[in-house]
Amino acid sequence: MNIHFIAIGGSAMHNLALALHLKGDTITGSDDEIFEPSKSRLDAKGLLPETFGWFPEKITSNLDAIVLGMHAKADNPELLKAQELGLKVYSYPEFLYEQSKHKTRVVIGGSHGKTSITSMILHVMQYHERDVDYMVGAQLEGFDVMVKLTLDNDFVVLEGDEYLSSPIDRRPKFHLYKPNIALLSGIAWDHINVFPTYENYVGQFKIFVDSIVEGGSITYNAEDFEVVKVVQSSQNTIRKLPYYTPNYSVVNGQTFLETTEGELPIEIFGKHNLNNLAGAKWICQHMGIDEDDFYEAIATFKGASKRLEKIAESKTGVAFKDFAHSPSKVKATTQAVKEQYTDKNLIACLELHTYSSLTPEFLKEYKNTLDAADTAVVFYSPHAVEIKKLQPITEQQIADAFQREDLIIYTNPAAFKAYLFSQNFENKVLLLMSSGNYGGLNFDEVKTLIA
Template sequence: MKVHFIAIGGSAMHNLAMALQQKGFTVTGSDDVLFEPSVSRLKKYDLLPAELGWHPERITPDLDAVILGMHARVDNPELLKAQELGLKIYSYPEYIYEQSKNKQRVVIGGSHGKTTITSMILHALKAAGKDFDYLVGAQLQGFETMVKLTHEAPVIVIEGDEYLASPIDRRPKFHLYKADIGVISGIAWDHINVFPTFDSYIEQFELFVQTIQPGGTVFYASNDEVLQQLITANKSVVNKTPYGLPDHEVVNGITSVIYNGQAYKLEIFGEHNLLNLEAAHLVCNSLDITTADYYRYMTTFKGAARRLELLAKNGDTSVYKDFAHSPSKLTATIHAVKQQFPNRQLVACMELHTFSSLNKDFLAEYAGAMNEADAAIVYIDEKTFEQKKMQPYDDQAVKTAFKRDDLKFFNTAESLAVYLESINYFNKNLLMMSSGNFGGIDLNSLSNKVIHKFV
């Protein structure tokens, strides 16, 4: 099979390219901009384009498939050539389905927790010695790539994003996988640039349930009222199974799950992670892993990259970074750290970075999201508004939206770093939350300064 990737540098795209090459395909690709880690990883697999840019001459009639990334535009020269030649053009979720039609497909959906739940399932399957394929949205410890596709594996576990499949396919990705087993972790409005109302966003999860194959199962978080209403009204002929918090305890800052009188100590914490744990538990039970084995495997699960990742600690302070950026994720992550360390104050810093989070009409959704933090800090890179061609706003607009007058606001990385380093962190934790990179601040260096400054 000969396959060409248009916009090969995307996170899922370059991992899919590597997976197909490992499967024995002949793979080529193009892109007009490439960043790390894509550059190094593509180079390692000898898939790095020789030069940047679009080259329609690479689109030839002998290609079996063209895979189109979201980064490409509808007038992309290579896309136009492929259309002119009548080649089969896939989005990457379409092609994942094409390569897994004969497998049992597990698809993890929801506004939050998708990567963690998927990672938990993969961790347990690997520990159990199962053969499986996967697609996950983060680099996981012990896994070479974020995508694996083989001829032999009987099951594939897929992180099911609700964002659009490609520039010419406006369907959400998770609709295209046709799950046998589905998970919905919760619903909280996101991606307002394509789902301008909450109702239009909710509808995508209703449609997802409808794509689950007859006789299949959807596991859903019972604590989410919006999701509960959606499932109750849904008429799809699939099994609908709720999940909630497992029996657990927190002793000396360590969370354990209690099952059959035994405590299984975890390296993760927080109610949102315990809910994620239960979603993965039900899936793993469906894949013939017993509950006792599952919890035993999960005692060594360290979490997905950038999900409540511990950067540094001493006896009085811990510094975490987290991917949280939406209102519901902020609330859950802050609550988790406060619950785990009830006797420490929490300095919580988040970056408004995505199109949705920066949109002034959406900003009010953040009301109260940082209330549980003892100190709240919001950062917006002053260049971000310009890059996204959005109208900037000032600190008062942010304070009003978050409904917190004592909130600190910064718009340069330099001023933010200076402020964070000036705080006395005795008996305080620092939580850094963003889907961006805080204007290039070296968080590892910052963390070391934080934990050593007042020792």
């Protein structure tokens, strides 16, 4: 097929372009700007546009399909030309479904944990040399690409994102996959710019459960009240299979999972990750991996990129970087690190970076999320608020939201960096939680603090 990508430089888009190129399709693309690592990865395969910008002349009747990324606008010149020519324009999830409609589709949904669970499943499959197609939202150790599509594989494992599909398709991505096997890990209000009320957000997960094909199954976190309500209220004729956090213990900074064969030391830690592991185990069993084989493989799983990623460690100190930004993720991650390192002082730093986290009415959702930390720091950039054209927020609003009297708040990147570099990290754990970079913080420099 001849396929053109409008906004090829996005994280998901460039990975899909690479996957289709490896499958043998002819790929072209455009974008007005492309950053690393997308730029180098596209360039290595000869897919990097020669010139940045939008070029309607690239859109011809010779194209079999157009894939439209979220970064593009509804009035994009290339999109308008494609519509004028009557070409088929797919959103990213629409195209993934088109490529996998004859496969068994395994879709992992939830406000939190979906990347980790998808990563665990793929790790186990690779460990046991079971070849599957996939799409996951993080770079995994041992995997060259984040998307893989073949003609032959029976299974495709898809991370089911609830965000919108494209500028002209306002449906959440995971509504389009029609899973045979699905998992729902948790529901906690997010993406307030798209789902302005909690009820509206929860409604998207109801649609997801109802989209499972007849006779399929939903494996769900029975410890999440909202998940249980959504699944049990569904009239869809599917199997409903609950899972629970397994028993585990933490001894001298090492987590042990209780199994029928005894205690198994594992690399990941935290109650939320053990809960994710339980969900992944059941999905792997649906895919033909028995429990013992799952445990053998999961013992070597070190986590997905940016998910509780250890960036530095010394004899007395350790530093983690985590993608956590929504309230539920922040709370779970902070608690997990403190539980793992009870003998160390935890300095937890959160950057408010997303649209939701910088919205005054959403801030109250962060109440008590940093309570497990010995020292809690919040950073946000008034410039980022301005760029997103949001209502300004004050330090007092932040303090009122988190309900922690000793909360430290920074709005200046240089001041935040100076604070970090003034700390003595002996017998301490540093946890950096953000989907951004604290206004330009160099994480390689941060690593030198843990010596």
